[in-house]
Amino acid sequence: MTTYAALLRGINVGGNKKVPMADLRTLLTGLGHTGVATYLQSGNAVFTSDHGDENSLATDLTTAIEKHFGFTVDVLVRDHAYLESVRAACPFPAAELQGKQLHVTYLSQTPDASRFESLDQPAFLPEEFRIGDRALYLYAPEGLGRSKLAETLAKPRLVKGLIATTRNWNTVVKLAELTGAG
Structure with a gap:
């Protein structure tokens, strides 16, 4: 099982x-x-x-x-x-951040990095993102609701053809724990 x-x-x-x-x-x-x-x-x-x-x-x-x-x-x-590998591979200092500041967008497949080449990443600082294994990590210090980077990353040209659903870091950790309890 x-x-x-x-x-x-x-x-x-x-x-x-x-x-x-x-x-x-x-x-x-x-x-x-x-x-x-x-x-x-x-x-x-x-x-x-x-x-x-x-x-x-x-x-x-x-x-x-x-x-x-x-x-x-x-x-x-x-x-x-x-789920545990996504948690462990976080490129941001999760232990130092609040759950609302760090998010993972789970994806149906790993996107080609070329989708994101046109983004002017410095323009969004201090917000940042990194691509992982069928996941996109987002650091949004003011939370997801105020994140301009999150809004941009959700644009159809960047997620076209993908199923994408986002969870805050607290949920990422909890799902890894819950699935590991069995």
Whole structure:
């Protein structure tokens, strides 16, 4: 059995795409997964499974959500080893920062660095970003909501063809812990 985290993009934000966590747990259990738990209301679920891979598990959950709720939600599924490697590879001093200052955008694949060549990175300082393994690390000292760099990084030309969903550092750490507890 492998423990995974399902990361749902853009649910329960501003009254749109409402997915109650109890319903999400029921859907995951109905797909044959065990040890199902949710974390926060923003689309984080942990489960164990002995069938499928990350992509097929994400596809199955996306299909179940669309069938049950009538709308599409982008889903990424990642195992504990990956989540822990993202936490461990952080290029910023996470222990010295507040959780709201550091974010990880999980991506469906590692983007080619050339997508970001046109960005005038010094213009955004002290905000910075780094590309990791299917992840983008963002240091935003004033938080994500005030980050001009985060706004720019979310532009369609930079994320075209990718599923991308962002979590603050506290959630990154918690998901690595929760998936490692099994």
